[in-house]
Amino acid sequence: MNKILIVSDSHGLTKELEILRERYIQDVDLMIHCGDSQLMPDEKPITGYLTVLGNCDFGGYPMETVTEIGERKIFITHGHKYSVKTSLMNLKYKAREYKANIVCFGHSHVLGAEVIDGILFLNPGSIRLPRERFEKTYMILDLFEDKIKLSVFELNGREIADLAREFILPKR
Template structure:
């Protein structure tokens, strides 16, 4: 079983990223940051996270997007601002199909959400700094099981929000 932690839109927070990393380091295989960290590449707080550039990352030196593979699942990671994710997931869906992604991780809207479209899981972990549409500052852990993906949602303080847990068959 493999686990992937996904966080986004931390907008300058450092201690919180370090706490999340230390809390889950031994249980996850990959830690993803979907952009708008507003931290430079060699900032200690962001080390260990696979990070992309967001629209507020002006001197990060991060890639605009990247891919990674865990447990046979291909992840496509982007911030989302170049795909108009605040209004539609269609552009992102076309890109995901182009790169044969199983799971798309993105941020930008600060809105926690996950849905399967045409067999691809689209995941926005919300924001650990400025969440929208919820009060909780959230991040997500995905359990990549053989026949399904379990999503667990956590508050920045580490408390699991169990009623937001979901399972997806891909």
């Protein structure tokens, strides 16, 4: 099993990113930040996070990246270049190009998880300025051989249990 922390849209928060890193560094195999950290890549709070460039970020980060963990291929982007506030269609086509079975993105600040055509799309919401919910959220993804377990947490570490889900996805 592999475990991933996914966070996005922290918009200048520093202490909170450090708290998350310290809370999970021993338990996760990968920490993803989906952009709009508004921090430079060499700043301590963002250290250890695989980070992409958001529309409020400047320099030093890739626009998007792809990584593999276990049998899963993960496409990470902020989402602003794919119009994610209106549709996931552009993101889906790009994920297919990369042969990714998981997509992590932000930009809308709206927490969400859904499977479209065998691809799991994850938006962890925002730990600073959430939309459509009051909770400031991030995700933990447990990758098992035969399933994926999603857990959603508030910034203070409290799990939002009714949002937990399991997904069965084909491997690459």
